[in-house]
Every structure is written in structure tokens, then in C-alpha cells.
């Protein structure tokens with residue numbers, strides 16, 4: 001099987017003459033898959049019930065003739081203007097009560113029956129017409145599910161969800177701690193979404209609204225998927241978008257997609273973007289349960305993110321693509337194929353930029369397209385990782401809605417910094433859901449798992465008892481899934497957290513290390529103290545503890561270690577990102593050099609980009625990459641094990 005290479009293709013923005021040039025350029029660039037129709041609803045159904053498929057027929061024929069397969073999208077992320085005019089009740093309402101109007105995309109309430117019916121309608125029309133079209137390779141339902149609405153239709157659905165979830169108002173009152181601030185409910189009709197209110201919102205109401213939206217959007221996805229299934233056996237997916245605003249629990253959604261697909265746009269520049277790329281890719285592989293997944297969208301060039309320009313210097317696009325592939329993606333796709341001449345995202349980079357094919361960007365695209373077929377053999381192999389980091393979207397949401405003791409407490413940041421420490425040490429990590437099987441990991445890291453269920457605590461305890469090494473980060477195990485306080489990890493860790501100490505400045509540790517952001521007054525009643533706070537009010541008190549439990553060890557780290565201190569504990573790697581994949585006796589070692597110097601690494605086998613035999617040493621060019629296939633035993637087997645033996649020229 002080939003690796004997929006291509007991107008979103010929006011032919012409705014161009015004359016048919018351009019389509020022909022597109023297909024010719026796609027052939028030159030080695031493109032073999034494009035996502036078509038993501039935003040085509042108003043072209044496909046210009047007036048309600050009247051479909052115009054002629055142009056799409058022509059586009060699919062052209063692509064098929066050019067050897068480019070199609071990931072056909074349902075266009076339901078952007079209903080046409082007539083839909084908004086006919087169904088004003090389906091326009092979304094913000095948390096502060098403003099009903100939005102037509103003018104952008106994603107402007108609908110997914111709870112509105114009119115929207116759901118229209119979405120199923122256009123999905124059926126497409127599936128009926130193209131279900132057995134030979135150009136199709138997969139289906140792409142919707143685009144980046146993530147819109148939340150607070151209208152009365154959503155409120156009604158929320159109440160239904162709550163009734164099903166809690167069974168009684170009594171149980172809801174208990175879970176939401178409505179005894180506080182006189183919030184006790186005596187009638188279901190009084191229960192509303194967590195709209196803008198006078199002061200702090202009820203945190204469990206907020207969390208439940210996220211949970212509810214995740215389930216509701218999943219139901220909307222499933223409806224379309226089922227419609228498509230009536231006409232086609234091809235894989236169906238949707239592209240996951242990641243962000244604090246997204247009410248989608250991707251870990252649970254993953255069971256409903258035939259292949260996990262993500263869009264990924266780092267919001268940091270420089271080396272931070274490389275680490276974020278690895279983070280996004282590892283997360284996607286975690287959602288996919290270790291199976292191959294697909295990078296559905298990324299930017300080919302520099303992008304304005306969060307009001308800052310993030311450049312993609314020469315070589316970065318290829319390195320990022322390789323990092324995704326090394327970490328399990330079945331290919332590298334982009335938003336979008338050809339840069340738009342107008343419209344809201346006209347300055348978004350594309351595989352074919354405004355400058356046209358005679359451009360650095362298109363040359364780099366073409367070069368990567370020529371390399372990927374040589375790497376196709378990795379597609380079915382597994383990424384090797386001995387360390388897992390726990391990821392739980394519900395914990396993230398729980399921390400977002402609660403008035404925490406410090407506004408610096410940030411679940412995503414805590415997880416990212418744990419990931420970054422390992423990434424810098426050259427150690428590949430998996431992300432695991434709280435209910436995942438952890439038995440194959442040597443180390444499991446649990447950063448700021450504020451919200452944790454009793455089942456997860458029992459599972460982690462069993463993991464340690466049977467020989468695992470567990471590292472629990474600060475502000476973990478504070479509340480249960482209803483966001484009610486109880487000390488979940490005390491027994492396992494042998495520590496009691498008596499008081500929180502958010503930090504304005506850094507704090508010194510007796511070992512010479514440093515903590516930041518957060519500290520705790522910890523009583524180690526049954527744990528060994530590995531490091532202590534030095535100076536300040538916590539002087540001499542435990543900062544890091546360790547406890548032997550059964551065959552394993554449970555650590556507690558009560559502060560956010562700075563990068564240098566973490567590097568002392570986890571290790572420091574080289575500027576070459578190393579990922580190993582394995583199938584049977586064969587190992588593929590990806591080396592991605594983010595530095596400006598050539599780096600020599602140990603290697604025995606065949607380097608797939610150049611096709612050359614390597615016997616002992618391999619030079620990974622500055623800003624470049626290499627992939628070495630070797631048979632068992634030829635290269636140090638453990639993930640990251642070779643990092644220490646790399647040397648820089």
C-alpha cells in the first residue's frame with residue numbers, strides 16, 4: 001500500500017481549465033489522494049432539493065484519469081445561505097445569548113432537527129451518486145466537528161442526555177453539588193446549558209455540557225456514516241480538530257471512525273513546532289489504539305496562528321510530514337491543494353501557492369512526493385514505545401470549567417511539558433486513555449490528572465503492583481468524575497497533600513533542581529522522599545517521593561519541574577528526532593535532523609530515501625531526514641536507546 005499524499009482540493013473555486021492543470025500538477029507532485037467537496041454544499045445544492053452534480057462528475061473523472069484517488073467529503077460543515085434563511089431556528093446561539101447569522105462556516109446548531117435532516121439529505125444524495133465511483137478511496141464526513149451551541153433546542157437535548165445519564169434529579173443535584181449557592185433543581189425544565197451568568201458557572205454543569213456535546217456531535221456523525229454505509233463499503237472518517245474549545249472526546253470517537261484522521265497546525269514556531277508535531281502525531285496514534293492513522297490536513301507553508309506568523313523554513317514541511325509518518329500516519333495531506341484567490345482563508349498556504357508551481361513551496365512538495373513511495377513499506381508497521389502518558393479529555397474539560405486555585409494550572413500544558421521532556425530526551429511515547437491496557441509499558445506518566453475515576457486509580461495501582469513504574473504529577477487525583485473532592489492517589493503514592501502552594505516564582509529543590517508554577521505541602525506518610533523543597537515556606541518538605549508497591553514503583557512529583565531539571569531526570573537527547581517502527585523482525589528507524597548541522601548516527605541496513613546500504617554510520621543531513629530498514633538485532637532495539645550514542649559533527 002502506498003502512503004497517501006495530497007490535500008483538500010476545492011475545484012469549485014476555479015474554472016474547468018484550471019482543473020486540468022491541477023491534475024497535471026498533482027501528477028508531477030506525486031499526489032495520490034485529494035479530499036473533494038468539503039465546502040461544496042452551495043454548489044451541489046444551489047436551491048433546496050435541486051442537485052447539480054455535473055461539475056463534480058467531471059472533476060472525479062479527471063482525477064481518476066490522472067491516477068488521483070478521492071476522499072469524498074460531505075459538505076455539512078458549511079450549509080448554504082438558503083438553509084440559514086429557511087431555518088433561522090437552526091442558527092447557533094453563543095453562551096451569552098447572541099444568535100449568530102450566516103456569513104462564515106460552521107454556523108448551525110447540530111441539535112436542530114432541520115440541520116440534521118439537511119445533513120443526512122446531502123450525504124445521501126452524494127452517497128447514492130458516487131457510492132461506487134472507482135475514484136473514491138474513502139469518505140470524509142463533515143469537517144472538524146467542534147461547534148457548540150446554547151440555544152433552546154440544545155437545552156432540550158441536554159435535558160434528555162442528563163435524564164439518561166443520571167436517571168433522577170436527585171442524582172443530578174448530588175453530582176452537580178447544587179446544595180452550594182441554592183442551585184437545587186426540583187423540575188427538569190429548570191435545567192439549562194451553562195450559559196453566561198452573573199458569576200462562576202457550576203463546574204459540573206459545564207463539564208456535563210461538554211460531555212453531552214461530544215455525544216451529540218458523535219450521533220450526528222454516526223447518522224451520516226450510516227447513510228453512506230448504505231451505498232458504500234469504503235472507509236469512513238472525519239478529520240479531528242484539536243483545541244481547548246472543541247467539545248469532542250476523540251478517544252471515544254475513535255471507535256466510530258474507520259481510520260483516525262487529524263488536522264494539525266502547531267501554534268508555536270521553531271523547535272516548539274517540531275515538538276508539537278510529535279505531540280499531535282503521538283496523540284492521534286493513541287486515539288487510534290496504536291493502529292495507523294492519517295494526517296488529513298497540515299499547512300504547506302508559513303501560517304498566521306494566534307496573531308503571530310509561524311514560518312515554515314525550507315525543509316520544515318518535509319520534516320514535519322516525516323515526523324507524522326514516523327509516528328504512524330499513513331501519509332501526509334494538506335489544507336489545501338491550490339491557494340484560494342479570495343475568501344476568508346486566501347492567505348492560507350497551499351501546495352500550489354499564489355506564486356504558482358515555479359516556487360520553493362511547490363518544489364518542496366514535489367520533492368517530498370517523490371520520496372514517499374520509497375517509504376511505503378513502513379505503512380503497516382508498529383511504532384515502538386516503552387513509555388505512555390495518560391491523556392483524558394474529560395480531565396481537561398474539568399479543569400477548564402472550574403475555578404482552580406491557580407489560573408496557571410493548565411492540563412494541556414502539563415501534558416505537553418511531560419511529552420516535551422521525553423521528546424527532548426529522544427524517547428518515543430504513546431498516549432493512552434485511562435481505560436487502555438498499560439501492561440506493555442515500562443513507564444506510565446500521569447500529568448495533572450485532576451479528575452480521575454476510582455476505576456482508573458485501581459487500574460494504575462494494579463499496573464504498579466505488577467512491576468510498572470508510575471509517575472504521577474502534581475494536582476492529580478483531586479476530584480472524581482462529578483468534580484467532587486477526594487484524595488484518589490494518597491494510598492497508592494503514600495503521600496497526603498495537605499495544602500496547595502501556587503508559585504509566583506521558581507522554587508529551589510535540595511538536589512539543585514527547580515520547580516515552577518505550583519508546589520504542594522506534601523506529607524510522605526508511606527513514601528521515600530527523593531527530593532525536597534529548599535527555602536521558602538515549604539523548606540525541607542517533600543517535593544518528589546517514591547514508593548515501592550508490589551513489584552513496581554509509584555512516584556509523585558508535586559511541582560512543575562523546569563526543563564533543565566526534567567532533563568536531568570529523563571535524559572537529554574540529540575537534535576535528531578528518532579522514532580522506531582517494527583513489523584516482525586524488521587525495524588525502520590526514522591531520523592529527522594532539526595539542527596543546522598549534519599549529524600552522524602549509528603545505523604546498519606538500507607537507507608530508504610537514497611536506497612543505499614549503510615554499515616555502521618549514517619550522516620543525517622542538516623535539516624533533513626533518513627529512514628533505515630534493518631533486520632532484528634542490527635540496531636539497538638529499545639526506543640530511544642541509540643540517542644545516547646549519537647554524536648554531533
Ligand code: GLA
Pocket residue numbers: 143144263265297335345348
Ligand atoms: C482546518 C480546516 C480547513 C482550514 C484550515 C486552516 O484544517 O479543516 O478548512 O480552515 O483549518 O488552517
